[in-house]
Amino acid sequence: GFPTTVNPIVQNRLIPVFIDCELGTYDATAEKMQAAISPKTRAIVMAHTLGNPFNLDAVMTIARENNLFVIEDSCDAVGATYDGKPVGSFGDLSTASFYPAHHVTMGEGGCVQAKTASMRKIVESLRDWGRDCWCPTGHDDTCGRRFDWQLGGLPYGYDHKHIYSQIGYNLKLTDMQAAIGVAQLKKLPEFIAARRKNFNRLYQGLKKYEEFFILPQTTPKSEPSWFGFLLTIRPDAPVKRYDLVQHIESRRIGTRQLFAGNLLKQPAYQNIPHRVVGDLTNSDIITTNTFWIGVYPGLTDEMIDYMISTIDEFMAGV
Incomplete structure (x- = not known):
């Protein structure tokens, strides 16, 4: 996983519950999710791994049956769809x-999407220092009661623009970033198409090695918006990730691990309060055997073929 999927849970003194995923889709099964729910469970938080949507039918069914919030981490998956609907449109909250390096950029930052007006009000308050006022930028007295509030221990009539009902942050983007984002959005369809094309070319070039690698598997009913091309070396294959990655990197091709792998192996998470349901066997395999290469839309066919031939060169010696 990636730290930011879990960090807010820990930072808010809540208890994250970890379950294992399947190799290939890198998605959790409905059975594992159901087994992890306890009377104290309040939300399901999951990421669409490298642009491949998780099983939203299963997640949303479990959430409805157990009255849980759903938070979609869509940071790797802008433009992906599940059952014809965009990821990020299913949960109560979603992030991008x-x-x-992501599908569209403003240089940095991100966004939170909220399903309801009441949830949006909370999110915007947290963004804006925790302010209770919900006036849009450049507007005053939307509520018609700016000087007629009494909250907390404040005197009656305290200016609502300076009443704080949340312990918030200062997380606003600049106008310059927004302008870049608007321009990027216009290009998003061609970015997604190029990523899919590059992914498919890599798949066709590497599927001959399926006895050695677990290749990426598309979640049923989904159309991914690929962020990268994942390869998991099969545990019984005569290939070591370290050796293969060193070979690829020596040819000036960038590689990445699947982010933090099993987060509970990371130094920062050794002593956090948490719960694990079942084993994390596949997460451990990912930590030792998985890496990915890019499908950036600026890559040409010649570049993709060079990536394939570099892996061919290594595999010829296996």
């Missing part, structure tokens, strides 16, 4: 990232 505008980090430079």
Whole structure:
């Protein structure tokens, strides 16, 4: 996983519950999710791994049956769809990232999407220092009661623009970033198409190695918006990730691990309060055997073929 999926849970003194995923889709099964629910469970938080949607039918059914919030981490998956609907439109909240390497960028930052007006009000308050006022930028007295409030221990009539009902943050984007984002959105369809094309070319070039690698598997009913091309070396294959990655990197091709792998192996998470349901066998395999290469839309066919031939060169010696 990635730290930011879990960190807010820990930072708010809540208890994250970890379950294992399946290799190939890197999605959790409905059975594992159901087994993890306890009377104290309040939300399901999951990421669409590298642009491949998780099983939203299962997640939303479990959430409805157990009265849980759903938070979609869509940072890797802008433009992906599940059953014809965009990811990020199913849960109560969803996140997207505008980090430079993602599908669209504003240089940095991201966004939160809220399903309801009441949830949006809370999110915007947290964004704006925790302010209770919900006036849009440049507007005053939307509520018609700006000087007629009494909240907390404040005197009656305290200016609502300066009443704070949340312990908030200062997380606003600049106008310049917004302008870049608007321009990027216009290009998003061609970015997604190019990523899918590059992914498919890599798949066709590497499927001959399926006895050695677990290739990425599309979640049923979904159309991914690929962020990268995942390869998991099969545990019984005569290939070591370290050796293969060193070979690829020596040819000036970038690689990445699947982010933090099993988060509970990371130094920062050794002593956090948490719960694990079942084993994390596949997460451990990912930590030792998985890596990915890029499908950036600026890559040409020649570049993709060079990536394939570089892996061919290594595999010829296996």
